[in-house]
Amino acid sequence: MTGFPASFSPLQLHNRLNRLVQIGFRRVRRDGRELVFLTAGSEAGILVRKNFETFAGQIVREFRIDPAETDFIELRLEAGNPSWYRWHAHWVGSAPMECSAEPVVGESGRRYLMEALETSEEAA
Template structure:
């Protein structure tokens, strides 16, 4: 569970190999839309790029979310030795998926590059509300 931001709640899920792993989860609502923020921290077994379909399927079922009204973003933290001085310590990725019921298919992530979107996500990240 190391490396998960303090404002995230740790949640245990099962990866694609059905092994239990911990990831960080934070949820926020804006109107009818639900925002789910995820972070694997330093847990290599929880890599979201390989396990996204498995993880979000579990999250959608557990929290009874409407996938069509839910946005998923990932916070990827860089290790301190790979950062240049003054560079941000993390990057945001928005995940897209086609849904068949509560099962995501054809998942892909793209970096969040808009200054407005990044600012909004940083605001949600630093909020002191409960994550889950």
């Protein structure tokens, strides 16, 4: 898969059908919280939407992330325009349940996410 913004690294995960897929991934620490950015790039806009629960669980386990201290942010590139979504989940251990995404509509929120994505302070 191609079409990831340059600030994202490719990450292979299993989708809900247990097939390997590649998404764009970036992990940043900002203001005392971890931000995990995900994108399907320009080719598969629904990939993260359909598989968020599966992807988030794998990421939390693989990178030993505390979900209570983490915000999951999806960048969708629709017709070349960026759209931001913040994912919410009820966590049971490292398993996300009842996942939903809400758009980040405020200009200050979008600016904060762009600045965080461009920062050089990578999370450990």
